[in-house]
Amino acid sequence: MxxxxxxxxxxxxxxxxxxxxxxxxxxxxxxxxxxxxxxxxxxxxxxxxxxxxxxxxxxxxxxxxxxxxxxxxxHASDRYVIRTPNRLLAEGALSFPFHFSxxxxxxxxxxxxxxxxxxxxxxxxxxxxxxxxxxxxxxxxxxxxxxxxxxxxxxxxxxxxxxxxxxxxxxxRELTAPTIEIQLDADRLPRVVEHPELYIGQLEAGYGWVFPNPGKAVLGICGLRRGNVNFSRLFREYLEILEIDPNTVSERRGHPLPYGNxxxxxxxxxxxxxxxxxxxxxxxxxxxxxxxxxxxxxxxxxxxxxxxxxxxxxxxxxxxxxxxxxxxxxxxxxxxxxxxxxxxxFGPRSLSWFVKLLGGPLGDMVHGKRSYARLRKKTWDFPTPARPA
Ligand SMILES: Cc1cc2nc3c(=O)[nH]c(=O)nc-3n(C[C@H](O)[C@H](O)[C@H](O)COP(=O)(O)OP(=O)(O)OC[C@H]3O[C@@H](n4cnc5c(N)ncnc54)[C@H](O)[C@@H]3O)c2cc1C
Missing domain, CATH: 3.50.50.60 (FAD/NAD(P)-binding domain)
Incomplete structure (x- = not known):
C-alpha cells in the first residue's frame, strides 16, 4: 500500500x-x-x-x-591560521567567531x-x-x-x-572530492590547537584542516581526484606533516564532498x-x-x-x-x-599575498557578510542585524 x-x-x-x-x-x-x-x-x-x-x-x-x-x-574561535606543510602562511582575526558543531x-x-x-x-x-x-x-x-x-x-x-x-x-564524479577525517584526543597532537587551521600546498585542488574541539581535534583532507590519486597515502603524509605517527592512527573514515558539481x-x-x-x-x-x-x-x-x-x-x-x-x-x-x-x-606564497592584500574582507566573505562575487556586501533573504556582530 x-x-x-x-x-x-x-x-x-x-x-x-x-x-x-x-x-x-x-x-x-x-x-x-x-x-x-x-x-x-x-x-x-x-x-x-x-x-x-x-x-x-x-x-x-x-x-x-x-x-x-x-x-x-x-567550541568557538575568532581566529584562523593558514599553513603550508613547512611554514605558517597567514593568521588573523575574524569579525565573528567560527562555531564548531x-x-x-x-x-x-x-x-x-x-x-x-x-x-x-x-x-x-x-x-x-x-x-x-x-x-x-x-x-x-x-x-x-x-x-x-x-x-x-x-x-x-x-x-x-x-x-x-x-x-x-x-x-x-569529476567534481566530487574524496575526504578522510578523524578525531584525535588533544594529547595526541604535538601542540595545542585553539583555532581552526588550514593546510594548503600538499594536495592539488584541495586542502587539509585541523579544527579544535574540547579535549580533541577534528582533522582531515579533501581534494578533487585529479592530481590527488592515492588518498590513503596522502592522508598518511598529512599526518606526518602534523607530526603525528600515521601508524598510531587506525580509524579513518571517508565521505564524498560535492566540490563544484x-x-x-x-x-x-x-x-x-x-x-x-x-x-x-x-x-x-x-x-x-x-x-x-x-x-x-x-x-x-x-x-x-x-x-x-x-x-x-x-x-x-x-x-x-x-x-x-x-x-x-x-x-x-x-x-x-x-x-x-x-x-x-608561484607556490603557496601567492596565497599569503592574497590574504595580506584583502585581509578582513576575506573572512567576511567566508562568513557570508560579503559575497564571493567580487567581495561585494552580501544581502541574504533572512534577517541579519544592520550592524553585523
Ligand atoms: C569530511 C567532511 C567535512 C566537512 N566539514 C564541513 C564543515 O566543517 N562545515 C560545513 O559547512 N560543511 C562541511 N562539510 C559538508 C557538510 O557536511 C555537508 O554539506 C552537509 O552535511 C550536507 O547536508 P545534507 O542535509 O544535504 O546531507 P547529509 O548531511 O549528508 O544528510 C543526508 C541524509 O540522507 C540520509 N540518506 C542518504 N541516503 C539515503 C537513502 N537512500 N534513503 C534514506 N535516507 C538516506 C542520510 O542518512 C543522511 O541523514 C563536510 C563534509 C565532509 C565529508
Missing amino acids: TKTFDALVCGGSLAGSAAALVLARQGRSVAVLDRAVFPRPKLCGGLLTWKTVRLLETLFGETPASLAEAGAVN DRAVLDALLLDHARRAGAEVFEGAEVATCDPRNGEATLKTGETFRGRFLIGADGANSVVRKSFPNYDRERW YLEEPVCGATLLAGDAGGFVEPLFGEGIFFALCTGRYAGEAVAAALAGGTDPGPRYVDRLRRYVLPELRGSDRLRWTLFRSMGL
Missing part, C-alpha cells in the same frame, strides 16, 4: 529538516524518510559560519547559546524541530528507488511513499539525484534536490552546512507555495537559487581556480 503525503522528503539531515520544518509549519502533511536512526554519526568538520548561525536562529530559533546548551555546539547532536536536534512542527519522520527507512516525475519513493523493504511533491535531501550519494534522467554521472536546475517533474544531493557546497572551503539549510528551506518554501497555488515549484526554487546561492558558488569556484593556479605557478 502506498502512503501518500503533500510532500515527501528523502533524507532527514540538515536540508531535509529545513524543508520539512517549513512545510509542516504551513500545515502540510510531510513525511521524512531517512535510512539512519538519529542521533547518528556524521563525518563533518562541523564549522558554522556567521550566515549559518543567523539562519539557524531565523529558521529554528536556535542561538549559539541554546545550541551549546544542547551540546550541538562545543557536533553533527550527530545538531542533526538530531534539527530533525526534532521538524517532527515537533508536525512532520512524520520515518527512521531506518532506506530509499532504494525513486520516480521523480510522480514524487514516489520505494524503500528497500518494498514499501512505497508518494508526495504531491518530493524533495531529495539524501546527501552526496543521493538516490533521488541518480533517478533524474539527465543526471551526468561523469561530471558529478552544484546543479543549476535541480528539478525533475515533481522533485527538487536540496543540500549535498544537488551539489550545494561552496567549492573552495567545502562549506555545505549553510547551503544545505538554505536550499532545504528554499525547496520547502517553493513546494509550500506550489501546494497553496496549484503551481509548479521548480521555477520559484530555481529563481531563489539564482538570486542568492548560485552567485556564491560560482564566485567561489572562480576564486578557487585562480588561487590553485596561482599557487601552481
Whole structure:
C-alpha cells in the first residue's frame, strides 16, 4: 500500500529538516524518510559560519547559546591560521567567531524541530528507488511513499539525484572530492590547537584542516581526484606533516564532498534536490552546512507555495537559487581556480599575498557578510542585524 503525503522528503539531515520544518509549519502533511536512526554519526568538520548561525536562529530559533546548551555546539574561535606543510602562511582575526558543531547532536536536534512542527519522520527507512516525475519513493523493504511533491535531501550519494534522467554521472564524479577525517584526543597532537587551521600546498585542488574541539581535534583532507590519486597515502603524509605517527592512527573514515558539481536546475517533474544531493557546497572551503539549510528551506518554501497555488515549484526554487546561492558558488569556484593556479605557478606564497592584500574582507566573505562575487556586501533573504556582530 502506498502512503501518500503533500510532500515527501528523502533524507532527514540538515536540508531535509529545513524543508520539512517549513512545510509542516504551513500545515502540510510531510513525511521524512531517512535510512539512519538519529542521533547518528556524521563525518563533518562541523564549522558554522556567521550566515549559518543567523539562519539557524531565523529558521529554528536556535542561538549559539541554546545550541551549546544542547551540546550541538562545543567550541568557538575568532581566529584562523593558514599553513603550508613547512611554514605558517597567514593568521588573523575574524569579525565573528567560527562555531564548531557536533553533527550527530545538531542533526538530531534539527530533525526534532521538524517532527515537533508536525512532520512524520520515518527512521531506518532506506530509499532504494525513486520516480521523480510522480514524487514516489520505494524503500528497500518494498514499501512505497508518494508526495504531491518530493524533495531529495539524501546527501552526496543521493538516490533521488541518480533517478533524474539527465543526471551526468561523469561530471558529478569529476567534481566530487574524496575526504578522510578523524578525531584525535588533544594529547595526541604535538601542540595545542585553539583555532581552526588550514593546510594548503600538499594536495592539488584541495586542502587539509585541523579544527579544535574540547579535549580533541577534528582533522582531515579533501581534494578533487585529479592530481590527488592515492588518498590513503596522502592522508598518511598529512599526518606526518602534523607530526603525528600515521601508524598510531587506525580509524579513518571517508565521505564524498560535492566540490563544484552544484546543479543549476535541480528539478525533475515533481522533485527538487536540496543540500549535498544537488551539489550545494561552496567549492573552495567545502562549506555545505549553510547551503544545505538554505536550499532545504528554499525547496520547502517553493513546494509550500506550489501546494497553496496549484503551481509548479521548480521555477520559484530555481529563481531563489539564482538570486542568492548560485552567485556564491560560482564566485567561489572562480576564486578557487585562480588561487590553485596561482599557487601552481608561484607556490603557496601567492596565497599569503592574497590574504595580506584583502585581509578582513576575506573572512567576511567566508562568513557570508560579503559575497564571493567580487567581495561585494552580501544581502541574504533572512534577517541579519544592520550592524553585523
Ligand atoms: C569530511 C567532511 C567535512 C566537512 N566539514 C564541513 C564543515 O566543517 N562545515 C560545513 O559547512 N560543511 C562541511 N562539510 C559538508 C557538510 O557536511 C555537508 O554539506 C552537509 O552535511 C550536507 O547536508 P545534507 O542535509 O544535504 O546531507 P547529509 O548531511 O549528508 O544528510 C543526508 C541524509 O540522507 C540520509 N540518506 C542518504 N541516503 C539515503 C537513502 N537512500 N534513503 C534514506 N535516507 C538516506 C542520510 O542518512 C543522511 O541523514 C563536510 C563534509 C565532509 C565529508
